Amino acid sequence: MGNMGDALNKAGLISDRELARSKPRERGDRDQLIERHKIQKEVSADDAAKVRDLITERGSRQGIGGRRHWHYVTRDGKVPYLEVNDDLAKRLESGQSAIAAAGDDLMIISDETAVAVDELDPTAILFWVALR
Numbered sequence: 375m376g377n378m379g380d381a382l383n384k385a386g387l388i389s390d391r392e393l394a395r396s397k398p399r400e401r402g403d404r405d406q407l408i409e410r411h412k413i414q415k416e417v418s419a420d421d422a423a424k425v426r427d428l429i430t431e432r433g434s435r436q437g438i439g440g441r442r443h444w445h446y447v448t449r450d451g452k453v454p455y456l457e458v459n460d461d462l463a464k465r466l467e468s469g470q471s472a473i474a475a476a477g478d479d480l481m482i483i484s485d486e487t488a489v490a491v492d493e494l495d496p497t498a499i500l501f502w503v504a505l506r
Contacts, residue, residue, distance in 0.1 A: 379393050380393070417494070417495045417497070421494045421495055422495065424494055425476070425491055425494050425495045425498050426476045426477060428483075428487060428490055428491055428494075429474045429475070429476035429481050429483060429487070429491060429498065430476050430479070430481065432483055432484065432487045433474060433476070433481030433482060433483045433487070434481065434482055435480075435481065435482065436462070436482065437458055437459050437461055437462025437465070437471075437482055438456055438457065438458055438459075438462070438480075438482065439457055439458075439459065440457055440458045440459030440460065440462065440463070441457065441459070441460075442457065442458050442459070442460065442463050443455040443456075443457060443458075444456045444457075444458045444462075444463060444466060444473070444501070445501075446473050446500040446501035447500060447501070448475075448500060449475065449497055449500075456473065456480065462482065466501065466503070467503065468503070468505075469485055469502065469503035469504060469505040470484065470485050471483065471484060471485065472484075472485065472487075472488040472499050472500075472501060472502035473499070473500045473501040473502070474487075474488065474491055474498050474499050474500060475498055475500055476498070480500070485502075485504075485505075488502050488504070492504070
């Protein structure tokens with residue numbers, strides 16, 4: 375917000391917290407997104423096919439369709455959510471399961487599968503609490 379924000383803060387019209395929120399964020403989020411795109415381009419067609427096969431063969435959609443909203447980050451930086459049941463939410467929280475993309479399809483994969491997918495194409499994993 376710059377000078378105007380400082381003036382409003384000094385006049386007591388906005389708080390320090392509101393002033394801090396209004397300032398532009400660091401470029402870290404954008405830089406991370408650019409880095410993910412670089413990695414995605416470096417993935418060979420053969421590795422992409424292996425990743426797609428791993429996710430579709432070992433993944434499932436069990437647990438999707440519950441009452442909890444589980445947010446994840448897509449490859450293009452959007453933050454949608456899946457509706458998941460309580461059991462799947464616990465597995466996602468603990469790192470036992472991950473959300474992965476096989477093309478346009480979302481699948482739930484185990485942590486062992488997530489390790490294998492992460493080695494080939496880390497951008498295919500949309501949410502995972504990697505505790506390793």
